[in-house]
Amino acid sequence: MKNKRTELKVSAIRSGTVIDHIPAENTFRVFAMLNLENSADHVYFGTNLESRKLGKKGIIKISNIFFKPEEISKIALVAPNATLIEIKDYEIVKKEQVLLPGEIQKIVKCVNPKCVTNNQNVPTYFKIIYDHHGTMKLACRYCEKTMSMDDIEFI
Amino acid sequence: MINLKNRSLVSITDYSKEEILKVLDIAENFEKDQRQKILTNHVIASLFFEPSTRTRLSFESAVQYLGGSIIGFASAGTSSVKKGESLKDTILTVSNYSDLIVMRNPLDGSARYASEVSPIPIINAGDGANQHPTQCLLDLYSIRKTQGTLEDIHIALVGDLKYGRTVHSLVQALSLFNATFHLVSPESLKLPSSVKKWIKDAGLEYYQYTELSDVIPFADIIYMTRIQGERFPDPIEYEKVKNSYILENSMLEKSKESMRVLHPLPRVNEISEDVDDNPRAYYFQQAKNGVYVRQALITAILGLKG
Numbered sequence: 345m346k347n348k349r350t351e352l353k354v355s356a357i358r359s360g361t362v363i364d365h366i367p368a369e370n371t372f373r374v375f376a377m378l379n380l381e382n383s384a385d386h387v388y389f390g391t392n393l394e395s396r397k398l399g400k401k402g403i404i405k406i407s408n409i410f411f412k413p414e415e416i417s418k419i420a421l422v423a424p425n426a427t428l429i430e431i432k433d434y435e436i437v438k439k440e441q442v443l444l445p446g447e448i449q450k451i452v453k454c455v456n457p458k459c460v461t462n463n464q465n466v467p468t469y470f471k472i473i474y475d476h477h478g479t480m481k482l483a484c485r486y487c488e489k490t491m492s493m494d495d496i497e498f499i
Numbered sequence: 500m501i502n503l504k505n506r507s508l509v510s511i512t513d514y515s516k517e518e519i520l521k522v523l524d525i526a527e528n529f530e531k532d533q534r535q536k537i538l539t540n541h542v543i544a545s546l547f548f549e550p551s552t553r554t555r556l557s558f559e560s561a562v563q564y565l566g567g568s569i570i571g572f573a574s575a576g577t578s579s580v581k582k583g584e585s586l587k588d589t590i591l592t593v594s595n596y597s598d599l600i601v602m603r604n605p606l607d608g609s610a611r612y613a614s615e616v617s618p619i620p621i622i623n624a625g626d627g628a629n630q631h632p633t634q635c636l637l638d639l640y641s642i643r644k645t646q647g648t649l650e651d652i653h654i655a656l657v658g659d660l661k662y663g664r665t666v667h668s669l670v671q672a673l674s675l676f677n678a679t680f681h682l683v684s685p686e687s688l689k690l691p692s693s694v695k696k697w698i699k700d701a702g703l704e705y706y707q708y709t710e711l712s713d714v715i716p717f718a719d720i721i722y723m724t725r726i727q728g729e730r731f732p733d734p735i736e737y738e739k740v741k742n743s744y745i746l747e748n749s750m751l752e753k754s755k756e757s758m759r760v761l762h763p764l765p766r767v768n769e770i771s772e773d774v775d776d777n778p779r780a781y782y783f784q785q786a787k788n789g790v791y792v793r794q795a796l797i798t799a800i801l802g803l804k805g
């Protein structure tokens with residue numbers, strides 16, 4: 345029964361992308377980050393849905409849009425366990441968990457206003473690290489400051 | 500195989516334990532014989548985008564003792580930077596005129612960036628609140644010189660442990676040498692957890708105190724730092740603690756005879772002047788050691804020593 349329901353949701357668009365298993369509290373963030381309010385095509389949006397894995401999850405379905413790798417890294421930053429499903433003619437052509445790269449280049453701003461990347465024309469560059477609680481953080485290659493995911497601002 | 504030639508020094512963590520020891524060994528050689536004219540064919544650029552007289556003079560002294568020439572500026576106000584030139588353009592231009600660049604810059608991370616764009620090596624003489632690796636090396640030199648070793652030291656770090664970059668670098672470096680850390684600070688200026696993680700990851704111990712007198716009997720090194728009023732969100736709290744981290748000569752009676760007091764200087768009032776005549780006071784010699792360490796670095800990076 346459950347599988348059937350999932351399939352039904354996924355096949356609701358003819359062609360496009362489904363982002364599933366977004367942590368519910370970040371669904372709006374993913375939506376804003378991908379600039380979906382300006383989309384001309386159909387965008388379906390659900391949040392606080394039941395999820396065995398996450399408790400509460402969000403799901404976004406976007407017609408006729410397929411994301412570039414750098415956009416997928418952005419999604420991975422705020423929704424590291426999300427599943428990305430690509431659909432063509434009601435068929436799933438690709439289904440994968442978004443992959444967090446070890447390094448994040450150019451897409452995120454450094455939180456430190458005195459960082460050289462905020463004062464000179466220097467592309468940002470972060471390494472993904474984990475603190476002593478196991479929480480994911482970004483470490484700036486230049487100013488060596490670490491920032492938490494809550495402080496992330498996309499360029 | 501240790502080779503420091505043509506490598507920039509941005510952060511103390513750029514060097515391995517063996518590389519740190521190599522620089523200290525070369526520095527020791529310069530302490531024995533400081534006036535080795537081995538830099539006569541070289542030009543060193545000294546780019547101080549913000550003034551730091553103490554550090555600049557120490558580097559210039561190091562170059563002059565070696566017989567080298569120095570070009571550069573002592574503050575951004577007298578340079579093309581004032582006209583809006585980018586850091587990249589300044590570095591690329593100056594690299595045409597010199598063999599090595601010593602740079603001080605108020606922007607965090609500017610030294611790493613400069614080292615990436617520069618065709619010649621960079622020595623970071625302080626990039627904002629981030630790193631100041633030559634200070635760290637001269638601290639290590641002073642500890643080894645006074646204790647005979649860098650291994651297994653009990654070091655007391657006193658004062659502003661939250662913002663003090665020299666303290667953070669020293670913790671990172673001494674974590675390679677099995678140190679035990681005694682951290683003395685007001686509640687609001689404790690060592691950040693990211694720096695404590697270095698200690699933990701190295702499998703070492705730290706202890707936290709609010710009273711300076713608690714650590715005096717067993718410390719091998721007391722490393723004093725300045726507490727700045729502007730670091731306190733609450734001026735009342737500053738008033739409460741500002742006089743509790745002052746070292747006075749009478750407090751040193753219970754200390755080990757081999758203990759030495761270090762300070763990155765300039766001091767304000769955190770070490771009372773009556774300590775200066777105590778044989779345990781080492782901060783002026785510490786500053787002198789900075790010249791040997793900078794001579795060692797410059798010559799090692801240019802491939803003249805090592």
Ligand SMILES: [Zn+2]
Binds near residue numbers: 459
């Ligand atoms: Zn930064």
